Amino acid sequence: MPEVPSPQEGTLPILLGDPAQLRALTARWRCEGARIGLVPTMGALHQGHLSLVEAARAECQKVIVSIFVNPRQFGPGEDFASYPRRPERDRERLHQSGVDAIYMPTVDSIYPAAFATSVRVDLEGLRRFEGAARPGHFQGVATVVAKLFCVVGPCLAFFGEKDAQQVALVRRLAADLDGGVEVRECPTVREADGLAMSSRNEYLGEGERRYALGLSRWLRAGQRLFAAGERDAEVYRRLAPATVGPAPGVTLEYADVVDPSDFSSVAMVDRGSRMMIAVRVGRVRLIDTALVGAAAAP
Numbered sequence: 001m002p003e004v005p006s007p008q009e010g011t012l013p014i015l016l017g018d019p020a021q022l023r024a025l026t027a028r029w030r031c032e033g034a035r036i037g038l039v040p041t042m043g044a045l046h047q048g049h050l051s052l053v054e055a056a057r058a059e060c061q062k063v064i065v066s067i068f069v070n071p072r073q074f075g076p077g078e079d080f081a082s083y084p085r086r087p088e089r090d091r092e093r094l095h096q097s098g099v100d101a102i103y104m105p106t107v108d109s110i111y112p113a114a115f116a117t118s119v120r121v122d123l124e125g126l127r128r129f130e131g132a133a134r135p136g137h138f139q140g141v142a143t144v145v146a147k148l149f150c151v152v153g154p155c156l157a158f159f160g161e162k163d164a165q166q167v168a169l170v171r172r173l174a175a176d177l178d179g180g181v182e183v184r185e186c187p188t189v190r191e192a193d194g195l196a197m198s199s200r201n202e203y204l205g206e207g208e209r210r211y212a213l214g215l216s217r218w219l220r221a222g223q224r225l226f227a228a229g230e231r232d233a234e235v236y237r238r239l240a241p242a243t244v245g246p247a248p249g250v251t252l253e254y255a256d257v258v259d260p261s262d263f264s265s266v267a268m269v270d271r272g273s274r275m276m277i278a279v280r281v282g283r284v285r286l287i288d289t290a291l292v293g294a295a296a297a298p
């Protein structure tokens with residue numbers, strides 16, 4: 001069995017770099033009877049990520065955060081090379097938040113040269129929105145998450161509602177693979193002005209940040225329409241272009257109201273319909289979403 005590094009001192013989280021170490025650690029935790037919480041991330045951690053850690057700590061005796069900028073979920077021309085990487089700051093934040101272990105594998109340990117497996121979750125709802133805008137993205141997500149689930153074993157896995165299609169994907173994946181993984185969905189954490197926290201917000205210049213508020217502005221406008229009794233989904237959709245722009249460099253990619261179970265567009269909006277929006281602000285692509293009529297909506 002591979003040796004698992006012990007905590008460097010007192011309460012510092014255990015830092016792991018390869019899958020065999022992680023497997024050994026989680027096996028030991030399970031022998032001790034611990035329920036394990038897994039929080040997969042790509043790092044450059046913000047309060048949104050830390051809210052998943054908090055949710056995991058509330059339900060689990062041991063919590064592990066993975067940090068891996070997964071090349072397979074970035075398309076050609078996307079921001080893999082420039083994606084923010086802040087390993088030291090992330091470790092400090094996770095130390096403060098009381099996680100038990102941090103898994104920071106290298107690309108080579110996840111995808112050795114001979115790697116030939118790809119996992120595809122064949123859900124109709126994944127062909128739309130992010131699936132359509134980012135070909136291959138969900139296959140990259142499914143492959144890396146399946147690998148994580150295999151290595152960690154039975155656990156609770158925490159994901160953010162902000163990536164609503166990703167949550168649908170991991171729920172299906174977890175159920176289909178029978179690995180004893182239960183998926184938890186956590187609400188979106190926002191800045192005071194409504195902007196959903198995202199590692200990509202770091203790219204936004206000052207002027208751009210103002211335009212980025214268009215996403216949450218449209219979600220709030222939808223909540224107001226619903227409260228005023230408007231049920232025609234077309235009215236919500238038609239409001240989006242004026243709500244996010246027009247502004248130089250700002251492109252609305254999609255804004256739709258969908259059935260949350262399968263991401264199909266709805267004609268009539270109900271409580272619990274999902275608003276989904278993606279906007280490009282300069283070179284930054286941002287997404288946001290909310291359930292209509294939900295208490296936690298922006």
Ligand code: AMP
Nearest residue numbers: 041042043048159160163187188189197
């Ligand atoms: P990422 O590092 O962007 O891959 O995100 C890792 C996890 O954090 C995913 O499950 C995201 O949905 C979740 N997440 C990202 N932003 C937020 C946020 N603002 N609030 C809550 N969860 C978030």
